[in-house]
Amino acid sequence: MKSGFIVILGRPNVGKSTLLNYLVGTKISIISPKPQTTRFKILGVKNLPDAQLVFIDTPGVHNARSALNKYMVETAIKSIKGVDLVYLMIEPEDFPGEEYPKIMEKLRKIDIPVFLVMNKIDRHSEDQIKATEQEFRKLFPFKEVVKIAALTGKNVDLLVTKTKKYLHEGPEYFPKDMLTDRPLPLLISEAIREKLFLRLGKELPYSAAVNIEEMKERKNGVLYVRAVISVARESQKGIVIGKKGKMLKRIGTEARFDIQQIVNKPVYLDIFVRTEKDWPKFEEKVKKLGYRVSD
Ligand SMILES: Nc1nc2c(ncn2[C@@H]2O[C@H](COP(=O)(O)OP(=O)(O)OP(=O)(O)O)[C@@H](O)[C@H]2O)c(=O)[nH]1
Numbered sequence: 001m002k003s004g005f006i007v008i009l010g011r012p013n014v015g016k017s018t019l020l021n022y023l024v025g026t027k028i029s030i031i032s033p034k035p036q037t038t039r040f041k042i043l044g045v046k047n048l049p050d051a052q053l054v055f056i057d058t059p060g061v062h063n064a065r066s067a068l069n070k071y072m073v074e075t076a077i078k079s080i081k082g083v084d085l086v087y088l089m090i091e092p093e094d095f096p097g098e099e100y101p102k103i104m105e106k107l108r109k110i111d112i113p114v115f116l117v118m119n120k121i122d123r124h125s126e127d128q129i130k131a132t133e134q135e136f137r138k139l140f141p142f143k144e145v146v147k148i149a150a151l152t153g154k155n156v157d158l159l160v161t162k163t164k165k166y167l168h169e170g171p172e173y174f175p176k177d178m179l180t181d182r183p184l185p186l187l188i189s190e191a192i193r194e195k196l197f198l199r200l201g202k203e204l205p206y207s208a209a210v211n212i213e214e215m216k217e218r219k220n221g222v223l224y225v226r227a228v229i230s231v232a233r234e235s236q237k238g239i240v241i242g243k244k245g246k247m248l249k250r251i252g253t254e255a256r257f258d259i260q261q262i263v264n265k266p267v268y269l270d271i272f273v274r275t276e277k278d279w280p281k282f283e284e285k286v287k288k289l290g291y292r293v294s295d
């Protein structure tokens with residue numbers, strides 16, 4: 001039996017969460033076309049007959065300014081601690097410029113194998129893929145370079161096979177039926193946050209946090225959930241709620257569908273919107289809304 005921890009690192013939007021979900025075979029991490037969707041370190045377990053692979057999805061590393069973004073980058077960088085293998089995920093259109101020095105600096109200080117995982121090969125030319133591979137190979141002695149499409153699963157089996165080669169004999173860290181370390185309220189709040197990312201315009205998702213304030217099963221078997229969306233400005237409240245409450249209703253309906261899949265029972269979802277003035281800018285407020293760096 002082999003086992004080990006593998007962290008997926010990269011700039012925002014490269015497809016880290018898509019890969020985690022594909023590997024585990026269940027939707028654990030939320031996904032959106034917008035960068036900086038993931039805010040937490042999220043663990044996903046893949047059980048094989050001869051191995052247990054524990055993958056860690058992380059927020060995208062970028063040049064952070066606000067307290068929230070700094071927390072996200074710190075969370076990602078700290079996730080390297082204690083792992084057996086690192087996937088540095090890139091896209092064929094990337095250059096080793098802006099976002100990468102911070103990750104590279106960290107990778108050079110540690111003594112664990114690093115794979116270059118080039119994602120989204122389904123939508124780029126062979127020439128571009130090769131050119132980018134060459135540029136990145138100059139940066140670091142990657143143990144393996146694997147080109148995949150996490151969306152379709154192309155070459156993900158190959159990635160798993162290569163990964164197993166670098167892991168050691170070890171115990172199963174998690175029971176077979178445990179696919180993630182995320183507690184239920186967090187999976188629920190994330191399902192709601194995903195809909196905010198998918199349904200709301202450019203800036204608003206970045207000013208929104210979701211917290212579950214109450215969760216209890218009623219006698220009739222329905223799970224009652226009270227969630228609060230915190231936004232950064234009073235004017236954003238109206239946008240989330242929408243004309244005659246239409247937007248909030250849509251978000252609620254879509255999130256409820258996902259939550260019911262997670263808990264496998266009917267759900268009554270009550271969502272409130274509150275203003276926490278300029279919260280992403282202030283460390284204390286960011287922490288209060290649940291974003292704190294853990295080990
Ligand atoms: N064409 C294509 N799109 C992909 C692939 N993998 C992911 N995507 C898309 O890329 C976008 C970002 O995917 P995510 O998985 O949320 O990316 P991420 O790296 O987790 O992003 P952050 O959490 O913001 O750091 C989504 O729209 C995905 O559907 C792929 O292999 N091919």
Ligand SMILES: [Mg+2]
Nearest residue numbers: 016017037038
């Ligand atoms: Mg993500």
